[in-house]
Amino acid sequence: MASVEVGVAATDRPRSIAASAECSDGSRSVQIASAARTASGGAQGVNKTISALTSAALALPGLASSVQAAGPMERQWDVGYFHYEEGGERMRVESLKQSLVLPLGDALDLTLNAVRDTISGASPIYNVPEIRCQDGRVFTAPVISVSGASGNAEPRGTRPERPPLNTGDCRLGSARQVMLEDTFQDVRTAGDFKLNYYRGDTSLGLGAGVSSEQDYDSRFLALDLRREINDRLTTLTFGYSLASDTFSPLNKPDFSGDKDAHQILLGLTQVLGRNDLLQINLTLGYDQGYLTDPYKNVYLLSTNEAIDESRPDSRRQWNLLARYNHYFTAFKAALHLDYRYSRSDWGIEAHTLEAAWIQPLGQGWHLVPRLRYYTQSEADFYRSYFETLPASGDYSSDYRLAGFGALGGGLKLTRQVTSQARLDLGVEFYDRQSAYGLQEHTDSAFADYGFTIYSLNLHLEF
Template sequence: MVWEEAGVAVTDPQHSVTDAAEDCNTPPPVQRVAGTEPRVCGEVPRTHKTLRALSSAALALPGLASSVQATAAMERQWDLGYFNYVEGGARMRVEGLKQGLVLPLGEALELRVNGVRDTISGASPIYNVPVIRCRDGRVFTAPVISVSGASGNPQSGGPPPERPPLNTGECRLSSAQQVLLEDTFQDVRTAGDFKLDYTRGDTILGLGAGVSQERDYDSRFLALDLRRAFNDKLTTLALGYSLAADTFSPLNRPGFSGDKDAHQFLLGLTQVLSRNDLLQINLTLGDDRGYLSDPYKNVYLLATNTAIEESRPDRRRQWNLLARYNHYFAELKAALHLDYRYSWSDWGIEAQTLEAAWIQPLGQGWQLVPRLRYYTQGEADFYRSYFETLPSSGDYSSDYRLAGFGALSGGLKLTRQLSAQARLDLGVEFYDRQSDYGLQGHTESTFADYGFTLYSLSLHLEF
């Protein structure tokens, strides 16, 4: 669950926290801008992305996420969960509480209601600056205007210090380093959604909607999906559409507000291959329009020694393919889940994900679920760690989530069935982002490497 990955708009409800991080292109509103927004992605950063992304992954909140499965709870269900996300380097920390309620309304209707409230705090990267190294051993950090933690924008701090000339052969540009907010920030997100499913024969029609609110970001979404079973219920076809409308008023730009609309279309097929094998394929198209830049991210210009706001295209289209294979090993009473995801966007970001999970019952109500995941993405066409001059295209960003990189993540979940109606889940996940892990061509971005750990606790009740 690393919102840091810019390529994979996944519409499947099974992905874990680690998925969210990299499925940063998912239309649902849950991704804020601010800082180590773990879900990297070509996704348009918006207010505290980490917060929204983390929550959506943990709760599978909005949009089409629930449309790919035709599960119907036979009894009332209540889920209560807590998660704690901590990044290395004293950067981001997120704590969240979530609740979910499933209410069958007769034989044909089922209502699902979710709510989440989480808090985020920490320091966030703003832009990058190059390091200058000279033959005589001197090392300079390219002088920049100071950055205010309250606004996230450069502030005038008098004339910048001198730097050595770069055209004499005595000094050269070296690696870059991130500039963080001078102080930490805090924010709170409150979100809720509902999903109503109507079942008639082999067809399920779903309607969902939800809202998410923060100090500087409001998001609303509406989703429709249709699932139809064929071939003695061995084949299921899923169609879906969701629309998210976001409005934000960045704290560093009083009087300004920006709007974004995100459309997502889904076509899915689930096929039972045998008694122990199942195959699922989902294809989604996302179309985002509006103000897609991150008002809290800047780029550094070497020519003028200043930092200015980034500028991204006002439209992004992205294709995503998910292929999932599940196999049940009867002799071990265990199941293997294999996922492959491919994503491509017209921002030039191509991403791939491989994931494996093993579900192993241990007896006496215990179950263990280890999982491992690898993610790789190429950089956006308009990404550079810093710019010598502005490109003629008018699009430029130094957001590390748009860089090329790879990531290894994994987790372990331990489940205890307390009774026929109660289940307790304990989980831990880790994430390690490294520029060197990436397979696609990219520029060096080791300055943005980091990791995080996420702990979760949840209780599931049926009544």
């Protein structure tokens, strides 16, 4: 779940569980769009093997929607159910996603998508250290309760006295997270479309969509252009998207913040031979506006209070994706290897390694195991808590901006029930641990957690 793990989002509530298995570089609307198209052309000896490679790609979570045909796609309908649940009785999401593809003549096809997420549970607000003194006194910070129903914030209990740390009698202990009340509930509804136009070796895609929650509205526009060259063995891809978001936090009824996000993708897909496919994508992103999370606080040790976090009002980020697919004729199976590198001017540097094996089992069955490793450094302005506010004016204790590592994986079983119907069952897991991180970072073991996603999807062609 790229949207879950990289700490750059406006809020940690999952925007789309259906999209959580897709690529973390944010380029899922245009990446590997040319892979299946390559299978329809090119050298005679390459056709069958590459077709098997790209057909296997359809079995990977998150890739089915981005693989395009050489011309308008056949009429098809997908409906999927997803259940996302974090450990420790944190966030839970029930998601229903539908997708309809309609060919419009010989040169056009239209894809319509709709998603409805029901979100509930608790999430961390800020972190507090435990302070123990030799005389047995224990100091903790005041806990602020944020209600999901009203969004009102209020302190619980009386603020304790600031302990005398400079005497040596009192020492800082481990930190702990203060959680948003588990009464929080919200519903997200989203819809989008994409219109593809095909002409010879070139295809042009135009898409747009909207998403609405109780406190968050988003609109986006996307454009992608694909051009096949070299006897259709090489595909060049260009993509651009613009998203405009408005945040109206429940705990700040008289405030709203706007954000614009621009993204450019440059891609190259190359058929290397009968059994091999290589893809390289470079994605450049620029966000500007309200990037702070209004539900996150930082704890100040100097005054023993929690205040709103503050992030920069812009972010530049670039991502590099390298993907290699190999088809093993002896096993009639495909291996997918991915490496992603991401860097932003917030100081976060991330690496992702992922492998998937697509294995036919006979009689229409396919098994797809996946493994994934992720590591990131912490943001320049992240601390688990602060002694005093930094002079830069930027400060956050959001666990998503900490340095950490994560292990993930999943298993997907597909059954081609008929020539026109396919059923997919899947489970994914994610384990975030501060100790898994490779880059130098402050220990954030108190924020470690995991989640599981269960999915069921029905694909029909008619």
